[in-house]
Amino acid sequence: MTEILMIAGMAAVTFGIRYILLASAGHFSFPGWAKAGLNFVPPAVLTAIIFPAVLIPNSNAIEFNLENPALLAAVVAVITGLVRKDLLTTIIVGMLAFGLFKWLL
């Protein structure tokens, strides 16, 4: 039941966001500052997910040390992304690095 409510709610807000401007067919537009603000949404959200996932992997304490495979793999992924600038390569190299570090440590 909770699952149905959750999925229905997610579907409703997602479609609402994608549809509201198209529904008004150009009769409504955002002020410039709001559009500029929207540009910051993806990096802000994604970063707020990445940091705890990588630095608090066991959800109790920050593990900023060389024994944390997620942290080491994240560093590898960042370097790969900066050098190759290709999403798929970043994902694959990052995952391989994580597997390797997890196996080594």
Added chain:
Amino acid sequence: MTNLHDPGACTSPTILASTGTSQSCPNRLKEVFAGSRATIPMIVGAIPFGIIFGTLAEQSGLSSLGAIAMSVFVFAGSSQFIALGLLSAGTGPLIIIATTFIVNLRHLLYSAAIVDDVKHLPGPWRAVIAFGLTDESFAILADKIRKSDENWRLGSLQWFYLGSFLTMYGNWILCTVIGITLGELFPQMNSWGLDFAMSATFIGMVLPYLTTRPMLACVLVAGAMSLGTADLPHKLGLMVSAISAIAVGLSFHLASRRKKETARSKETDTAGMQTKEENK
């Protein structure tokens, strides 16, 4: 447009009236296939993403049917992943829905970018376009619009988009099902470190943004705040951090733009004074 649900009627009266050209069925089909073909490179990136989503669903506490329903009705990759992360942390549906809202707000940008190109289309078409407006289909459509003429936009855009959307959509649902099956066949898959796939993907998605100082400030605030608010109940830290980071990034952006504007107006002032002196 009635034609959307009536494949028998092939020429659209609205298009006839507005451009004076008619379009036959094979042409529409050609556009659908062209849209589908243009989307194939994007699918290569979406396949692992969809499969991983499917494999992670079960262990995050989402039923197989729920995972399929999510891919069918929500159809938004990153927010689906985030929902799994929140579910496995025991977060309630309301917070998950609110977080989905924040995460998918970026799609407003996409619809703002294409609204002028699709406003001639009837309501149901615009609804279909909205439903399928993923990062990938938006990128494909925006690129195609830039390269095409007015006639294409008025007569073919929706068919091209339909091909792109159905390809993404079909692939996403199929990959979800494959992922669920793999997860059930190999329950030990969760020890393969697939959960890091999400972090790796998001790292790859954030990096291209880091080209300006406001963006850098935004990302630093998001990272620091998310660690500082990790203990907040109901995983509220994600929303608090994201909103603070957006506010900081936007403030930096507006401040630096104002600085540029004042610099420019000073330049024009001095230029104006010089011409006055020359006139003397």
